[in-house]
Amino acid sequence: MKISDEQLKKLRDFIAVKTGIYMDDNKLLNIYRKKIEEFIDNSSYKNFESFYKILIYEKDKKLLQDFISLITVNETYFFREKYQFEVLVKNILPMLDEIRPKNEAIKILSAPCSSGEELYSIAIYILEEGKIIKKRDIALVGIDIDKNMIEKAKKGIYGKRSVSKIPQNLLNKYFVFDGKNYKIKDEISKNMTFETANVVDFYSLKRLGNFDVIFSRNMLIYFDDKTRREVFASFYSILKEGGFLFLGHAEKVPEDMKLFERVKIGEAIVYRKV
Numbered sequence: 001m002k003i004s005d006e007q008l009k010k011l012r013d014f015i016a017v018k019t020g021i022y023m024d025d026n027k028l029l030n031i032y033r034k035k036i037e038e039f040i041d042n043s044s045y046k047n048f049e050s051f052y053k054i055l056i057y058e059k060d061k062k063l064l065q066d067f068i069s070l071i072t073v074n075e076t077y078f079f080r081e082k083y084q085f086e087v088l089v090k091n092i093l094p095m096l097d098e099i100r101p102k103n104e105a106i107k108i109l110s111a112p113c114s115s116g117e118e119l120y121s122i123a124i125y126i127l128e129e130g131k132i133i134k135k136r137d138i139a140l141v142g143i144d145i146d147k148n149m150i151e152k153a154k155k156g157i158y159g160k161r162s163v164s165k166i167p168q169n170l171l172n173k174y175f176v177f178d179g180k181n182y183k184i185k186d187e188i189s190k191n192m193t194f195e196t197a198n199v200v201d202f203y204s205l206k207r208l209g210n211f212d213v214i215f216s217r218n219m220l221i222y223f224d225d226k227t228r229r230e231v232f233a234s235f236y237s238i239l240k241e242g243g244f245l246f247l248g249h250a251e252k253v254p255e256d257m258k259l260f261e262r263v264k265i266g267e268a269i270v271y272r273k274v
Contacts, residue, residue: 001040007048008033014056015071019145020200020227023071032071039070065147072146076114078121078158079165081217084246085121087268088213089129092244096212097132099242105137108213109238111199113142116153117162118215119192120184124166124174127188141208143197153194156184200227202234210240218248225254232257236273245271 008028016022023032043063045051054060055067079085096106110119119142126133144150163171163182175182197204199219214235220228235245236259245260246268247253253260253271260271 001037001048003033003037003040003048005029007052008036010052011036011055015068016224016227018200019068019072019198020231021071021222022224022227035070039067069146069148072112072149076117077162077165078117078124080118080121081249082121082125082165083267084215084217084270085125087266087270088122088246089125089132091265092213092270093126093129093132093138096242097135100136100212102136105139106132106213107139107141107209107211108215109208109211110140110142110215111197111205111235112144112146112216112219113149113153113194114144114146115149115158115162116142116156116184116192116194117158118142118217119153119194120156120188122215123188123192124170127174128170139193140191141193141195141211143195143199143205143208145196145198147196150194150196153192154189156189157181158184199231199234202230202237205234205238208238210238212240212243213246214239214243215246217246218251220251221248229254229257232259236260239273241273243273245273247271 012023012028040048040051043051045054055064058064093106100106108122110122113119119140123140126138132138142153159181163175171182174185174188176185195208197208199205199216216235220231223231232253239245253262259274261274263270263272
């Protein structure tokens with residue numbers, strides 16, 4: 001089905017409101033056009049208007065979820081930007097252990113978590129460090145707007161490409177290999193929480209509770225400035241006093257937002273709630 005530039009832009013604007021992801025005209029018209037046209041062709045709707053109405057009024061939840069999956073970016077792998085995990089276990093967690101009540105769990109949020117590689121990487125680093133986990137509970141929570149990614153994260157099954165940065169000794173220790181794929185061991189996955197949630201929906205975040213650390217890497221670069229600021233304000237509201245925010249290397253909190261103190265620890269730039 002061929003759709004017009006105007007129709008594509010209507011879909012683009014809907015996705016921007018729904019997910020926070022904004023596609024500029026170049027990406028929309030030259031990269032996503034064919035994907036969207038093929039998606040509509042494979043649906044049961046015979047024209048754009050009927051498809052669009054069902055989508056925006058959310059009358060077909062599976063259609064909406066599959067369309068979001070088409071648009072959202074889910075490329076990730078284990079131990080990506082691993083220096084941040086090193087700073088987490090060597091510096092941030094010991095710091096939080098000192099200031100938090102001893103009977104209180106340290107809570108870490110991965111938002112978005114995609115198919116789980118980031119949160120499982122954090123778990124492996126914490127287990128390998130070994131000291132903090134013996135002293136107190138650590139709660140690991142991953143959220144993503146893409147329900148399909150959440151289901152994959154819960155299963156914890158990955159191909160060779162996803163695990164290529166993990167040393168062989170850790171692969172043997174934390175995964176089961178079936179000859180084709182690697183499955184994270186049940187004793188790790190059963191202690192993780194994965195939920196479908198939308199970072200641009202404040203109440204969707206608020207119901208998760210408060211956190212000591214938030215990882216939100218390589219997502220905000222796809223948002224416009226207004227949406228980024230709204231997400232930063234939401235993160236601020238769910239971070240505990242003195243909590244930390246990790247961003248991707250190409251992302252930063254705007255300097256005029258006086259919500260976080262920019263701190264360099266080791267090789268990492270982190271943002272501490274003030």
